[in-house]
Amino acid sequence: MNAADVAGFFADWGALNPEEYLLLDYYLECGGDPRQAAAHFCSEQSTAQWRRQGVDEDLRPRFAAKVVDLQVEATQSEFSYPVDCPAPGPVHTCRVRIAHPHGNFGPRLPNLLSAICGEGTFFSPGIPLVKLLDIHFPATYLAGFEGPRFGVAGLRDLLGVHDRPLFFGVIKPNLGLPPEAFAEAGYQGWLGGLDIAKDDEMLADMDWCPLAERSTLLGAARQRAEARTGQAKIYLANITDEVDRLCDLHDLAVSHGANAVLVNALPVGLSAVRMLRRHARVPLIAHFPLTAALSRLPHYGIHTRVMTRLQRLAGFDAIIMPGFGPRMMTSAAEVLDNVRACLEPLGPIKPSLPVPGGSDWAGTLGEVHRLIGGVDFGFVPGRGVFAHPQGPEAGACSIRQAWEAIARGIPLERQALDHPELAAAIAAFGPLPATEPVSAEEQSPPEDQHPPEEQLILVGAISAGRPTSPGRATHPRRSPGSAMRHGR
Amino acid sequence: MNAADVAGFFADWGALNPEEYLLLDYYLECGGDPRQAAAHFCSEQSTAQWRRQGVDEDLRPRFAAKVVDLQVEATQSEFSYPVDCPAPGPVHTCRVRIAHPHGNFGPRLPNLLSAICGEGTFFSPGIPLVKLLDIHFPATYLAGFEGPRFGVAGLRDLLGVHDRPLFFGVIKPNLGLPPEAFAEAGYQGWLGGLDIAKDDEMLADMDWCPLAERSTLLGAARQRAEARTGQAKIYLANITDEVDRLCDLHDLAVSHGANAVLVNALPVGLSAVRMLRRHARVPLIAHFPLTAALSRLPHYGIHTRVMTRLQRLAGFDAIIMPGFGPRMMTSAAEVLDNVRACLEPLGPIKPSLPVPGGSDWAGTLGEVHRLIGGVDFGFVPGRGVFAHPQGPEAGACSIRQAWEAIARGIPLERQALDHPELAAAIAAFGPLPATEPVSAEEQSPPEDQHPPEEQLILVGAISAGRPTSPGRATHPRRSPGSAMRHGR
Numbered sequence: 001m002n003a004a005d006v007a008g009f010f011a012d013w014g015a016l017n018p019e020e021y022l023l024l025d026y027y028l029e030c031g032g033d034p035r036q037a038a039a040h041f042c043s044e045q046s047t048a049q050w051r052r053q054g055v056d057e058d059l060r061p062r063f064a065a066k067v068v069d070l071q072v073e074a075t076q077s078e079f080s081y082p083v084d085c086p087a088p089g090p091v092h093t094c095r096v097r098i099a100h101p102h103g104n105f106g107p108r109l110p111n112l113l114s115a116i117c118g119e120g121t122f123f124s125p126g127i128p129l130v131k132l133l134d135i136h137f138p139a140t141y142l143a144g145f146e147g148p149r150f151g152v153a154g155l156r157d158l159l160g161v162h163d164r165p166l167f168f169g170v171i172k173p174n175l176g177l178p179p180e181a182f183a184e185a186g187y188q189g190w191l192g193g194l195d196i197a198k199d200d201e202m203l204a205d206m207d208w209c210p211l212a213e214r215s216t217l218l219g220a221a222r223q224r225a226e227a228r229t230g231q232a233k234i235y236l237a238n239i240t241d242e243v244d245r246l247c248d249l250h251d252l253a254v255s256h257g258a259n260a261v262l263v264n265a266l267p268v269g270l271s272a273v274r275m276l277r278r279h280a281r282v283p284l285i286a287h288f289p290l291t292a293a294l295s296r297l298p299h300y301g302i303h304t305r306v307m308t309r310l311q312r313l314a315g316f317d318a319i320i321m322p323g324f325g326p327r328m329m330t331s332a333a334e335v336l337d338n339v340r341a342c343l344e345p346l347g348p349i350k351p352s353l354p355v356p357g358g359s360d361w362a363g364t365l366g367e368v369h370r371l372i373g374g375v376d377f378g379f380v381p382g383r384g385v386f387a388h389p390q391g392p393e394a395g396a397c398s399i400r401q402a403w404e405a406i407a408r409g410i411p412l413e414r415q416a417l418d419h420p421e422l423a424a425a426i427a428a429f430g431p432l433p434a435t436e437p438v439s440a441e442e443q444s445p446p447e448d449q450h451p452p453e454e455q456l457i458l459v460g461a462i463s464a465g466r467p468t469s470p471g472r473a474t475h476p477r478r479s480p481g482s483a484m485r486h487g488r
Numbered sequence: 489m490n491a492a493d494v495a496g497f498f499a500d501w502g503a504l505n506p507e508e509y510l511l512l513d514y515y516l517e518c519g520g521d522p523r524q525a526a527a528h529f530c531s532e533q534s535t536a537q538w539r540r541q542g543v544d545e546d547l548r549p550r551f552a553a554k555v556v557d558l559q560v561e562a563t564q565s566e567f568s569y570p571v572d573c574p575a576p577g578p579v580h581t582c583r584v585r586i587a588h589p590h591g592n593f594g595p596r597l598p599n600l601l602s603a604i605c606g607e608g609t610f611f612s613p614g615i616p617l618v619k620l621l622d623i624h625f626p627a628t629y630l631a632g633f634e635g636p637r638f639g640v641a642g643l644r645d646l647l648g649v650h651d652r653p654l655f656f657g658v659i660k661p662n663l664g665l666p667p668e669a670f671a672e673a674g675y676q677g678w679l680g681g682l683d684i685a686k687d688d689e690m691l692a693d694m695d696w697c698p699l700a701e702r703s704t705l706l707g708a709a710r711q712r713a714e715a716r717t718g719q720a721k722i723y724l725a726n727i728t729d730e731v732d733r734l735c736d737l738h739d740l741a742v743s744h745g746a747n748a749v750l751v752n753a754l755p756v757g758l759s760a761v762r763m764l765r766r767h768a769r770v771p772l773i774a775h776f777p778l779t780a781a782l783s784r785l786p787h788y789g790i791h792t793r794v795m796t797r798l799q800r801l802a803g804f805d806a807i808i809m810p811g812f813g814p815r816m817m818t819s820a821a822e823v824l825d826n827v828r829a830c831l832e833p834l835g836p837i838k839p840s841l842p843v844p845g846g847s848d849w850a851g852t853l854g855e856v857h858r859l860i861g862g863v864d865f866g867f868v869p870g871r872g873v874f875a876h877p878q879g880p881e882a883g884a885c886s887i888r889q890a891w892e893a894i895a896r897g898i899p900l901e902r903q904a905l906d907h908p909e910l911a912a913a914i915a916a917f918g919p920l921p922a923t924e925p926v927s928a929e930e931q932s933p934p935e936d937q938h939p940p941e942e943q944l945i946l947v948g949a950i951s952a953g954r955p956t957s958p959g960r961a962t963h964p965r966r967s968p969g970s971a972m973r974h975g976r
Contacts, residue, residue, distance in 0.1 A: 046690075047661055048660070048688075048871070049661045049871055049874065051661065052661060052665075052669070053876065053877060053879055053880075054879065059664035059665075062664065063663045063664040081569055083784060083785070084784075084817050084818060085817040103694070104663055104690065105690065105692045105694070106694060108729050108730050109730065110729060110752055110755035110757075111690070111728055111729065111752075113752075113755035113777065114689055114690055114752045114755045114775075117777070117778055117781055118752070118755070118777025118778060119689065119775070119776060119777055123810065123816060123846065125815060128817050172536070173535055173536075173538055173539065174536055174537065175534060175592055176535050176538070176550065177547075200536075202592065202599070202606070202608070204592075204594060204596065204599045206592070206594065208591075240602060241598060241599065242597065242598065242763065243598075243731060243759040244759075244763040264598055264599075264601075264602045264606070266601075267597070267598035267599070267602045267606070267759075268598045268757060268759060269760055271731040271755075272731045272759065274730060274731070274732075275731045275732040278732070287607070288607065289602040290606060292611065293782050293788075293789050293790055294781050294789075296788065297569055297785065298570070300781075301781050301782075326573065327613065328611060329571060329572050329611065331572050358611065383536070386537065386540075386541075387541060389541060390541075391542065392541075
């Protein structure tokens with residue numbers, strides 16, 4: 001590209017119609033000139049050849065993705081990870097904000113993914129390392145999506161629970177139990193205080209535990225538990241299967257007694273979830289297989305927050321995601337990014353309940369609550385309930401005892417003195433985790449309290465300054481909001 | 489886990505029924521004891537809690553994934569990429585082969601993905617870095633899949649072309665042309681010698697180029713080109729869209745004149761492709777958005793070869809994949825791995841045509857042909873045809889002239905002397921690429937010529953020796969084969 005070609009892929013955000021563009025934030029590492037690399041990046045993402053041979057035309061004003069901000073963060077001698085693409089000179093690490101015309105593909109998830117993290121994004125000349133950090137949607141684009149049918153408020157209404165987290169439990173052993181034993185474990189969990197007993201994400205409709213029989217038994221157990229406890233309960237059946245079975249399995253599970261369904265979002269595909277959303281009559285809950293393969297490394301792939309936003313658009317009422325603690329190899333800041341992505345305002349799209357999970361038990365509940373800073377979340381232990389030494393009822397009971405202590409400001413150690421189930425949990429799964437320090441970013445005020453100056457975009461400018469934290473980047477002409485206060 | 493628990497996740501492959509297991513090859517990096525880490529890895533992939541509290545049972549013999557080979561390759565002081573999981577001591581880099589019981593989930597692509605690259609794989613204690621390198625299927629598992637309807641032989645029969653590569657061309661400008669201009673470009677490409685003129689993977693069913701109108705015009709242009717050239721042609725329409733529109737868009741495109749359809753495999757989801765395969769009456773062609781986000785880094789994610797195998801299982805007749813040359817940031821060895829995964833015997837599943845692509849033009853055809861070592865491939869230039877200075881007909885013609893030279897053993901420079909379209913291509917897109925050296929691995933004899941001793945698995949053994957190259961790992965009790973000689 002010559003200088004004029006490059007200039008055609010840069011734009012002044014203030015001169016564009018913001019309703020016609022998605023805003024995409026990328027981290028990228030390039031060998032060679034960053035402006036040239038960013039222009040190629042836009043070209044590859046959109047109209048890679050913008051005129052026919054021999055025709056005087058320029059398709060870029062309408063169809064090109066355009067750089068609206070480019071910040072060179074640092075220069076280093078090599079790419080951060082060795083790749084099959086030798087650097088021709090110094091490597092520049094950059095943050096770039098792209099305005100991508102959604103009229104190129106419309107409100108279709110597969111076409112959106114193909115544009116924002118497809119061949120163009122990952123095979124742009126001179127940019128072997130790239131990570132899609134965030135995406136922001138204008139109202140016109142959001143209007144093309146249905147989003148969750150129930151959302152956080154709808155889920156709470158179904159359970160009649162409005163003032164505390166929702167307590168999920170993954171029935172264990174996850175694979176191999178026959179339906180009777182599996183249902184009995186769920187029943188015990190509900191009696192002990194679970195709101196939602198769920199299938200493991202790997203449990204399918206197998207001959208050794210058919211979904212019809214499982215749903216029948218769990219549905220009956222659920223009704224017995226509701227009668228005994230006087231509280232509404234949910235059996236969350238995993239219907240993850242081939243796409244052409246999803247709607248049938250939803251009908252089968254629901255007609256037999258399930259009142260919510262679990263789908264492994266990326267393995268099934270977000271678009272198939274959207275199809276199911278149009279059909280389903282019960283809440284849809286997402287599980288996260290495959291996401292980490294895209295997201296774990298800081299300088300390559302796709303940030304989990306993008307996947308969370310897309311799962312919300314696809315219509316999940318709750319999103320199970322990698323949670324806090326060293327086991328899940330995800331920083332607290334990243335978990336909180338995802339919690340915000342579930343709860344913050346998103347035009348007409350309802351909030352999804354965030355369910356950060358991973359090796360939780362009664363002792364980790366306080367820390368999850370403290371980090372999230374509110375009650376709009378789901379808590380999803382597995383072995384912390386079902387491997388409790390006194391059985392699943394005591395395991396679930398230990399969770400509720402922990403919550404009671406947290407709500408009253410009582411230290412867990414003291415609560416355990418006269419709550420034997422909690423004491424047994426601490427003995428089995430403890431020690432109690434140390435309190436994690438909350439970083440400056442987590443403590444920062446919510447986005448809508450930032451002065452508007454901080455949200456300005458340096459249009460087309462290259463500077464060595466540090467850009468706005470991607471965690472707080474927002475669509476500058478929409479009204480962003482605090483995550484935690486709008487969950488319902 | 490104690491020592492007995494760990495031992496329960498190791499097995500002697502010779503003592504297992506090979507028809508009941510998938511074989512999975514992983515690269516992994518672990519802090520701490522590799523045997524312990526590998527046992528956890530299997531546990532998390534399958535039955536994470538293998539007995540109920542207070543019940544004397546062990547679900548592992550039937551339901552557990554089992555280590556059948558573990559090779560520690562090296563020890564280093566840190567993980568290869570910095571991650572949110574500090575190493576507690578030295579880091580071991582390992583190759584592990586897992587026998588995973590497919591009776592846990594059955595022949596269902598979403599459940600397969602959830603098991604082999606889901607939460608268990610990417611959140612196993614002490615293993616922050618892992619890459620799924622390969623997968624091998626027994627005949628009983630393959631029997632659950634349909635695979636391609638046409639395959640390589642079927643595609644060749646449709647075109648009446650049996651002795652050379654198939655020539656695709658991506659109509660450009662890819663986005664923004666109205667249907668008339670788009671169809672005219674395709675027509676010119678067919679006249680010049682393309683077999684298949686295709687939509688770009690980012691071109692959807694948009695109001696500025698509706699699929700119905702596009703298919704009508706391209707279908708008519710195709711018939712005119714067939715009449716003028718006396719050769720069968722294919723218009724490959726991109727029907728990538730929301731899953732619940734796929735079958736309708738197939739019908740619409742085909743009824744208006746398309747005779748093959750393109751689907752962006754991962755953005756749509758492999759299971760949705762399988763659904764479409766059951767419905768479709770024309771060849772299905774895959775494009776590769778999103779794959780690189782999973783596969784580029786050598787020590788994390790999922791190898792492209794796994795995705796190629798799964799696309800073949802899902803039913804694609806041809807698979808467009810990142811090809812040779814520096815632009816595509818993929819080693820020649822990896823491209824050849826994918827070519828083999830398309831063509832090698834796979835039980836009753838037909839071969840898919842490999843279509844390695846990326847910035848190709850007449851000058852790169854010889855090198856692609858030489859590296860593949862056969863004619864069973866598709867060649868897919870975009871700008872190399874449609875940005876030819878003399879127009880798309882001359883662009884396509886330059887490709888055919890290059891092939892004629894290759895087939896006759898004439899150097900391209902000499903062929904260009906009396907073939908002006910080729911000469912113009914060299915002037916516009918050249919210089920001609922240098923010949924890449926073929927590595928020892930690429931030159932190695934086909935798999936079925938290896939003595940059987942080399943395919944033995946060191947059961948449960950840990951050694952510091954180098955394992956069999958993952959590119960040649962095969963299911964030891966099935967008959968592997970040479971990739972290139974079985975393409976049809």
